[in-house]
Amino acid sequence: xxxxxxxxxxxxxxxxxxxxxxxxxxxxxxxxxxxxxxxxxxxxxxxxxxxxxxxxxxxxxxxxxxxxxxxxxxxxxxxxxxxxxxxxxxxxxxxxxxxxxxxxxxxxxxxx
Numbered sequence: 001x002x003x004x005x006x007x008x009x010x011x012x013x014x015x016x017x018x019x020x021x022x023x024x025x026x027x028x029x030x031x032x033x034x035x036x037x038x039x040x041x042x043x044x045x046x047x048x049x050x051x052x053x054x055x056x057x058x059x060x061x062x063x064x065x066x067x068x069x070x071x072x073x074x075x076x077x078x079x080x081x082x083x084x085x086x087x088x089x090x091x092x093x094x095x096x097x098x099x100x101x102x103x104x105x106x107x108x109x110x111x112x
Contacts, residue, residue, distance in 0.1 A: 003048040016041035 010016040015024070018040040023029045044051075057064050076082035 002052055003045075006048060007045055010041070017044060 016037075019034075019037045022037040022040075023033050026033070054064055057066075076085055
């Protein structure tokens with residue numbers, strides 16, 4: 001919502017952030033400065049949601065780089081899909097438990 005508000009305000013007013021900082025103070029800015037400001041504003045528009053998530057995570061003292069992977073939605077509206085999913089999840093849990101037990105036994109052997 002915040003990024004949408006920023007984009008609406010800057011596009012409607014015609015004065016994005018980097019344009020105001022880089023180009024606006026000069027009476028006759030060079031083309032390079034104008035294009036540089038436009039590129040930086042475009043990059044800000046693209047990455048603003050990610051920057052805001054980092055900002056809010058920092059303010060809440062949470063891990064900044066947590067959950068950068070994709071999230072998957074699985075719809076189990078058919079019984080055979082639900083059964084296959086339950087089997088898969090139970091096998092993944094079992095293999096993870098075995099892996100953790102093995103790593104615990106190795107670390108205990110090293111410390112004894």
